[in-house]
Amino acid sequence: MSDPSTGENLLYLTDEQLRQGIEAMFFAYRGFTADPDRILADMAYGRAHHRAVHFINRAPGTTVNNLLAILGVTKQSLNRVLRTLIEDGLVESRVGNADKRERHLYLTDDGRALEQRLSDAQRARMRAAYRAAGPQAVAGFRQVLEAMMDPDMRRRYLALKESGS
Amino acid sequence: MSDPSTGENLLYLTDEQLRQGIEAMFFAYRGFTADPDRILADMAYGRAHHRAVHFINRAPGTTVNNLLAILGVTKQSLNRVLRTLIEDGLVESRVGNADKRERHLYLTDDGRALEQRLSDAQRARMRAAYRAAGPQAVAGFRQVLEAMMDPDMRRRYLALKESGS
DNA sequence: CTTGGAATGTCAACAAGGCTGACTTAAACT
DNA sequence: AGTTTAAGTCAGCCTTGTTGACATTCCAAG
Numbered sequence A, B: 001m002s003d004p005s006t007g008e009n010l011l012y013l014t015d016e017q018l019r020q021g022i023e024a025m026f027f028a029y030r031g032f033t034a035d036p037d038r039i040l041a042d043m044a045y046g047r048a049h050h051r052a053v054h055f056i057n058r059a060p061g062t063t064v065n066n067l068l069a070i071l072g073v074t075k076q077s078l079n080r081v082l083r084t085l086i087e088d089g090l091v092e093s094r095v096g097n098a099d100k101r102e103r104h105l106y107l108t109d110d111g112r113a114l115e116q117r118l119s120d121a122q123r124a125r126m127r128a129a130y131r132a133a134g135p136q137a138v139a140g141f142r143q144v145l146e147a148m149m150d151p152d153m154r155r156r157y158l159a160l161k162e163s164g165s
Numbered sequence C: 001c002t003t004g005g006a007a008t009g010t011c012a013a014c015a016a017g018g019c020t021g022a023c024t025t026a027a028a029c030t
Numbered sequence D: 001a002g003t004t005t006a007a008g009t010c011a012g013c014c015t016t017g018t019t020g021a022c023a024t025t026c027c028a029a030g
Helices: A013-042 A048-058 A064-071 A075-087 A111-133 A136-146 A151-164 B015-042 B047-058 B064-071 B074-088 B107-132 B135-149 B151-164
Strands: A091-095 A103-107 B092-097 B103-105
Touching: A013 A048, A013 A111, A013 B015, A013 B107, A013 B135, A013 B151, A048 A064, A048 A075, A048 A091, A048 A103, A048 A111, A048 B015, A048 B047, A048 B064, A064 A075, A064 A103, A075 A091, A103 A111, A103 B107, A111 A136, A111 B015, A111 B135, A136 A151, A136 B107, A136 B135, A151 B015, B015 B047, B015 B107, B047 B064, B047 B074, B047 B103, B047 B107, B064 B074, B064 B103, B074 B092, B103 B107, B107 B135, B135 B151
Parallel strands: none
Antiparallel strands: A091 A103, B092 B103
16 A cells, blocks of 8 residues: 555556546546436537526526527527527526626526426436445546536636525 | 434535535636647547547547447537547547458557647646545545436446556 | 458548638727 | 617528438348
8 A cells, every 4th residue: 555656655646547537537427417418408508508497597697698608609500599599488487687788687487497307307317326436436527527627617606606505 | 513303414415515516517627628638629629529539549449439429429520620630630530350341540650749738738737636626625526426427428437547557 | 152241441411519710790998 | 978788680690409211231140
């Protein structure tokens, strides 16, 4: 349990261990998105719609600009998705009070119903994984993921986490 | 440290905790792919090329069918990517000895050079995250990811892991 | 030896969801 | 008044996924 060069056990930082972590991320992410994808495939929606609905639900009244920054896409790309969601009556766009240039986004009842369906499916898999791995593993999982984010995204993630708990 | 209903502390399984884990996966995966994506953007390649190159490097001589199953895409989709890689001299396709229908895939020197560049970038971020989180967190990270995979993908992942260590 | 099935490759068409660039409208700020 | 900002829109492009149809090659079973 000791490393000859540093006195610490750094075997977990070998290229082989890192490669295994990379592959684990790849395969796990596929599982992570699989269940919502199956639900969305039946409708005219895709993963982009899921993400929009998720974060609007998470932060009701968020502005388009804010959502743009969270999702990390261009406004043209988001707009295409948002337009269909509004047309289909899943999302409502309200003009801002203080600043009337802004549009604040909210889920309708139908939107909330879809969000619920999607996140129930995704949470079920997550819950199974968490349960199988145990609380200590989950804590480590969260730590590594946080450390892997870009600083900007980490700030946004932590702000969301703060606001939700 | 006790749960009234079960006697265990199951607070890590609340919907809020699961939602945070879901968002962590989303933001972290963006960071995970960001560095290779930047390198690939300069060339005529994308993430699909990276994945193909990664797994061919990982299992030299793999057949197209095998790669298909690992990547989880259609042969038409993979073929488009593979064709450009072969045309550009990054991948070599050799007819099988035993079964001449099969094509065995190998990286050329140029292919290995690109793979190295991409995986160096990706590993650097992974290494920083691992180091920041520590060995115990990394173990938990791996456990949760494994539990999150579809059974088929877990088998493939474990087989790869086995063969590499 | 022939035939059926498997592995591969290819062509065409399509869709989702990214992107850039250019431009408009309305509101707010200076 | 002029500039900046938020949002939306149009057009066009790219990557990467999909289906369906079809050809080729080869192995293996009848």
